[in-house]
Amino acid sequence: MARVVGLVAYHVFKESVRDKVLYNLVLFAVLLIGGSYLVGQLTAGQDIKIIKDLGLAASSLFGLFIAVFIGVGLVWKEVDRRSVYNLLVKPVRRHEFILGKFLGLALTLLVNIAVMAAALYAVLALMSWLRPEIGRAGGVEAPVLDPRLLKAFGLLYAQLLVVTSVALFFSTFAGPLMSAAFTFGLYVVGHFNEDLAHFEDVVQSPAAGWLGKALYYLLPNLAPFDVKLAAVHGREVPNLYCALTAGYGLLYIAAMLALAVVIFQRRDFK
Amino acid sequence: MAGGGTDDRLARVRAPILLGAALACWAGAVSLGAFRDARHALPPVADDVLYLAGGAAAPRLALGFDAILADVYWIRSIQHFGSTRRAKAGADKSYGLLYPLLDLTTTLDPHFSIAYRFGSIFLSEPYPNGPGRTDQAIALLERGLAADPKKWQYAHDAGFVHYWWRGDYRAAAEWFERASRIDGAPWWLTSMAATTLAQGGDRRSSRHLWQQLYESADNDWVKSNARLRLAQLDALDQMDALAALVRRHTEARGRPPYSWRELAPFGLRGVPLDSSGTPFELDATAPGGVRLSPGSSLSPLPPALAGQQGRAGQAP
Amino acid sequence: MLALETDRLTKDYAVGFWRRRPYRALDGLSLQVEAGEVFGLLGPNGAGKTTTLKLLMELIYPTSGRIAILGHPPGHPEVRRRAGFLPEAPYFYDYLTAEELLSYFAGLFGLRDGARRARVAALLDLVGIGGERRLALRKCSKGMLQRVGLAQALLNEPDLVFLDEPMSGLDPLGRRDVRAIVLGLRDRGCTVVFSSHILSDAEALCSRVGILVGGRLVAAGRLSDMLAFEVEGWELVMAGLDEAALGALGSRVRRATPLGGGRYAIELPPVDDPDCAVAGLRARGGRLVSLNPMRATLEDYFVRQVEARAGGPAAGRTVPER
Numbered sequence: 001m002a003r004v005v006g007l008v009a010y011h012v013f014k015e016s017v018r019d020k021v022l023y024n025l026v027l028f029a030v031l032l033i034g035g036s037y038l039v040g041q042l043t044a045g046q047d048i049k050i051i052k053d054l055g056l057a058a059s060s061l062f063g064l065f066i067a068v069f070i071g072v073g074l075v076w077k078e079v080d081r082r083s084v085y086n087l088l089v090k091p092v093r094r095h096e097f098i099l100g101k102f103l104g105l106a107l108t109l110l111v112n113i114a115v116m117a118a119a120l121y122a123v124l125a126l127m128s129w130l131r132p133e134i135g136r137a138g139g140v141e142a143p144v145l146d147p148r149l150l151k152a153f154g155l156l157y158a159q160l161l162v163v164t165s166v167a168l169f170f171s172t173f174a175g176p177l178m179s180a181a182f183t184f185g186l187y188v189v190g191h192f193n194e195d196l197a198h199f200e201d202v203v204q205s206p207a208a209g210w211l212g213k214a215l216y217y218l219l220p221n222l223a224p225f226d227v228k229l230a231a232v233h234g235r236e237v238p239n240l241y242c243a244l245t246a247g248y249g250l251l252y253i254a255a256m257l258a259l260a261v262v263i264f265q266r267r268d269f270k
Numbered sequence: 271m272a273g274g275g276t277d278d279r280l281a282r283v284r285a286p287i288l289l290g291a292a293l294a295c296w297a298g299a300v301s302l303g304a305f306r307d308a309r310h311a312l313p314p315v316a317d318d319v320l321y322l323a324g325g326a327a328a329p330r331l332a333l334g335f336d337a338i339l340a341d342v343y344w345i346r347s348i349q350h351f352g353s354t355r356r357a358k359a360g361a362d363k364s365y366g367l368l369y370p371l372l373d374l375t376t377t378l379d380p381h382f383s384i385a386y387r388f389g390s391i392f393l394s395e396p397y398p399n400g401p402g403r404t405d406q407a408i409a410l411l412e413r414g415l416a417a418d419p420k421k422w423q424y425a426h427d428a429g430f431v432h433y434w435w436r437g438d439y440r441a442a443a444e445w446f447e448r449a450s451r452i453d454g455a456p457w458w459l460t461s462m463a464a465t466t467l468a469q470g471g472d473r474r475s476s477r478h479l480w481q482q483l484y485e486s487a488d489n490d491w492v493k494s495n496a497r498l499r500l501a502q503l504d505a506l507d508q509m510d511a512l513a514a515l516v517r518r519h520t521e522a523r524g525r526p527p528y529s530w531r532e533l534a535p536f537g538l539r540g541v542p543l544d545s546s547g548t549p550f551e552l553d554a555t556a557p558g559g560v561r562l563s564p565g566s567s568l569s570p571l572p573p574a575l576a577g578q579q580g581r582a583g584q585a586p
Numbered sequence: 587m588l589a590l591e592t593d594r595l596t597k598d599y600a601v602g603f604w605r606r607r608p609y610r611a612l613d614g615l616s617l618q619v620e621a622g623e624v625f626g627l628l629g630p631n632g633a634g635k636t637t638t639l640k641l642l643m644e645l646i647y648p649t650s651g652r653i654a655i656l657g658h659p660p661g662h663p664e665v666r667r668r669a670g671f672l673p674e675a676p677y678f679y680d681y682l683t684a685e686e687l688l689s690y691f692a693g694l695f696g697l698r699d700g701a702r703r704a705r706v707a708a709l710l711d712l713v714g715i716g717g718e719r720r721l722a723l724r725k726c727s728k729g730m731l732q733r734v735g736l737a738q739a740l741l742n743e744p745d746l747v748f749l750d751e752p753m754s755g756l757d758p759l760g761r762r763d764v765r766a767i768v769l770g771l772r773d774r775g776c777t778v779v780f781s782s783h784i785l786s787d788a789e790a791l792c793s794r795v796g797i798l799v800g801g802r803l804v805a806a807g808r809l810s811d812m813l814a815f816e817v818e819g820w821e822l823v824m825a826g827l828d829e830a831a832l833g834a835l836g837s838r839v840r841r842a843t844p845l846g847g848g849r850y851a852i853e854l855p856p857v858d859d860p861d862c863a864v865a866g867l868r869a870r871g872g873r874l875v876s877l878n879p880m881r882a883t884l885e886d887y888f889v890r891q892v893e894a895r896a897g898g899p900a901a902g903r904t905v906p907e908r
Binding site: 049050053054056057060061093094095217221224227228229230232233235237238240241244245247248249251252254255256258259261262265266 | 282283285288289291292293295296298299300302303305306307310311312335336337338340341379381382384
Binding site for chain 1: 644
């Protein structure tokens with residue numbers, strides 16, 4: 001099983017590596033992170049903060065694009081173009097196919113996030129080399145080359161994996177446009193999730209409050225994965241917090257993949 | 271996949287098993303999340319972080335990009351302040367957007383310390399170099415303290431606004447005192463609180479304050495601002511000396527001098543210049559009969575200083 | 587031993603957007619294919635050939651009925667390991683080359699390194715792909731893709747292959763190659779089940795055929811045994827004849843068409859022994875140009891079948907609502 005899943009995953013990665021669109025996305029993100037150096041020059045003080053903000057936001061945004069746009073096509077494209085006919089008659093069972101597709105995109109995302117993180121650290125290193133005094137300024141709360149940024153990148157990666165699993169789930173039964181809309185929708189709602197939990201405080205009807213509560217538990221809670229602010233301000237993000245949040249993500253992903261397999265196994269490829 | 275999950279005959283994982291697994295994973299995820307939020311939540315990055323328009327019922331639009339938006343609004347704040355300040359006289363100099371922009375910036379990113387510190391300076395600057403809204407400056411710093419109670423700098427800055435721009439030495443001393451009680455506050459805050467209260471408004475404590483700020487400034491803008499204030503204090507010293515000459519002239523001739531040349535017999539050589547190289551002006555209506563030229567880069571003198579004119583002698 | 591057996595295999599699709607109603611694509615198909623046979627599944631477009639093959643490969647699930655492939659249900663690991671499948675008009679990943687694609691699929695069968703490379707190279711040679719094996723598949727012609735598809739169906743040296751329209755998209759040279767490959771498989775003892783709507787393909791290759799029309803099996807057996815394809819007469823073309831010579835054949839001639847220059851096309855009834863006629867005409871100075879049996883084409887047969895099924899549309903039927 002591991003060999004088959006690995007082969008499917010490797011070929012998702014290989015496809016993304018050979019896809020020029022992806023290169024453009026990553027290149028653009030790296031340019032944006034590099035360009036934050038210029039933006040930093042426009043502001044009074046806080047250059048380092050702004051570079052970190054921009055770097056993390058760019059990684060988050062482009063990571064989201066990659067996760068959604070590749071994720072919604074992962075299964076759909078194979079079914080639509082009928083390439084799946086060749087694969088599923090081989091010793092590839094349908095759950096292995098789903099798992100392989102997910103892991104392949106996970107690998108792609110990992111490489112992309114790593115490239116963007118490296119780009120951010122490179123800009124920061126350049127800044128502190130060009131202007132050594134910047135790190136000593138009192139207005140900067142966190143060290144310039146703050147290793148804590150890696151935690152923000154790590155949780156960002158976990159968040160993108162949750163988004164990927166959602167995209168993949170939709171991809172097993174819906175077209176890419178609908179899947180992308182649903183996934184983006186869930187991404188947006190995932191950030192307001194805390195509000196849904198306290199919906200009953202805001203609305204009159206108990207039914208609406210109850211519905212809010214149900215949605216809160218059902219939909220992915222993505223806000224806790226976002227520790228960009230804390231990381232930029234040099235706040236400590238405890239390891240336990242990271243582990244619990246990552247654990248939440250992992251279990252949520254497992255649930256999404258299980259549902260994706262249920263649907264995919266029942267599908268007729270007309 | 272080996273084991274119970276796979277129906278070997280059909281090579282399909284049975285749907286009930288998968289649905290059960292999905293349910294278990296989901297329940298696990300929800301309980302992990304609940305446990306984290308109950309026991310190991312991150313210290314809140316302020317409740318209303320994501321609301322636009324200062325926590326009003328505006329929709330959340332930031333979606334995790336709040337830090338970036340905060341940066342954008344901070345850059346806009348600076349641009350608004352800078353461009354209004356440089357606008358020609360007669361143009362709209364109301365700085366109407368300054369506070370809303372700063373409010374948005376710090377709402378989006380409640381730990382944006384430079385936005386509080388610079389923002390309060392911008393807001394306090396008297397017209398036409400700023401809106402002269404010391405009340406808003408204090409409000410901004412108070413919000414900063416609410417978000418980051420450990421930032422003694424905010425309390426220090428609030429004291430400064432009271433001291434420098436409002437001449438409210440009692441309030442200033444209270445703020446300095448409050449700042450000194452925060453962990454990590456420097457030692458000199460305590461003495462500053464005391465001297466402010468005892469000798470409120472005296473030039474020596476003012477000089478001490480600015481000198482302190484000048485030396486501790488981590489930023490060019492703050493440093494040059496402090497340099498300007500110190501130059502203004504120097505100008506006040508010069509004006510006191512000139513006022514003494516004017517007084518002697520008035521006593522001797524029975525009228526104030528019309529020109530600096532008339533003061534030559536009393537020991538003045540040439541035209542007295544302030545540190546920006548602009549001549550001081552004689553003005554019988556001004557306290558002491560001397561004033562700073564409105565064209566000087568040191569002008570206008572802040573009210574707290576202007577009120578001190580002629581009181582130099584009182585300093586111990 | 588049976589390589590393949592289906593029992594009353596039925597597949598309904600739901601059609602219509604608002605009022606979903608079932609559409610019966612395959613209706614009670616019962617088939618048996620012996621090991622080592624080359625079996626042709628014939629029928630016009632939409633007859634249910636592809637549906638049948640997809641059911642066998644478990645790309646779709648049957649509404650009812652039973653399937654046994656090599657003694658196992660479809661989708662069984664043993665079936666996946668020992669069977670091959672060429673889908674109709676196969677499509678592969680744009681980003682890979684033929685060589686990479688086959689190497690990927692060979693890996694799925696557990697082939698490694700040297701063995702994998704050797705197998706891939708051998709198959710590409712077999713299907714006649716030369717330097718193009720290093721070309722991205724998006725740049726390949728339809729015929730090339732068909733060859734790649736055939737190669738990937740044979741990667742696991744299968745005991746049973748399903749080929750959906752293996753000749754489509756191929757030029758005459760390609761068709762000849764595919765025929766040679768299928769015959770090679772038969773010689774190796776591999777069971778081949780393929781679908782086609784062209785009779786000559788089946789005649790050249792098949793030991794037996796099944797004919798599907800509108801989702802139903804209307805005939806099965808050896809082509810030569812099928813009543814519908816018995817010889818309906820003989821067409822004889824001879825030169826150097828005149829009216830008198832023709833007259834000597836008398837009432838045995840169903841129809842005689844002059845072709846000019848003393849050549850005539852003569853239709854003889856099936857009961858007649860064409861040898862006698864040829865010998866008689868030769869004696870009168872005639873020369874034999876050609877002698878062909880006359881048979882119904884598959885197309886004629888389909889048309890007749892469709893006409894026989896009163897009322898229903900040519901392809902498929904709507905199941906009456908219960």
